[in-house]
Amino acid sequence: LTSQQMLEAAGAVKKHVENDQAAHSWQQRFLAAWEQIKTQLADLVKVRRSGQVLPALTSEQLQGVKFHLTGELLLAEVDLLQGDPDYNQRLYSMEQLIGRYFDPATQPAVAILQELxxxxxxxxxxxxxxxxxxxxxxxxxxxxxxLP
Structure with a gap:
């Protein structure tokens, strides 16, 4: 799937949940936070956190990391909607990915980590x-x- 297809699918899920009259407020808060995270992912810096100087991620590698984060976010949404306890594990996995591939001291990373x-x-x-x-x-x- 391309990034655009994933975003379109996510948008369709969001619209479905928003249009559902029985949607709970936690679903709406989750979707709002998800939109904020998705927006802020595009602004992250291409720096890995470590004590040594590492080369910046190539555009392909950065795109791969963003796809992975988007996939984890979509899976967390599915887990949440199904009441699956893996929901928190997915969010933790996203925190680990952000800490590994991006500088967690930057404003976009801090905002995403706070949302998570x-x-x-x-x-x-x-x-x-x-x-x-x-x-x-x-x-x-x-x-x-x-009975007879």
């Missing part, structure tokens, strides 16, 4: 509908049918 920390601190509760009445009815119906 805020997302990790959010308490996400997946509300599951109560299906006990239909199950109770089904159990009673099966019991009634099994």
């Amino acid at each position: 920390d805020a997302l990790q601190a959010m308490s996400v509760v997946v509300e599951v509908p109560d299906i006990s009445p239909p199950l109770l009815w089904l159990d009673q119906e099966l019991t009634r049918r099994s």
Whole structure:
């Protein structure tokens, strides 16, 4: 997938969630934070954090890192929407990537890392509908049918 295709797919997911009348506020906050992170990723510097002088990332390498970060962000969104506990692990993985490939002291990196920390601190509760009445009815119906 190209970066443009990934961004279009992400936009489609965002529009779907925004249009869903039953969308929870945490989903909207996540999408807003995601947009901020995506915007700020484009502004990061091409410097690796280390004690030695390393060559700058080539444009292909930088593009690869950005694709990886975008992919991790999309997977975190899917994990979040599914109530998967891997959500926080994905955010942590993004923090590690930013720390490895970008200077975390720059303003864009600091802003992204703060957003990731805020997302990790959010308490996400997946509300599951109560299906006990239909199950109770089904159990009673099966019991009634099994009686001679």
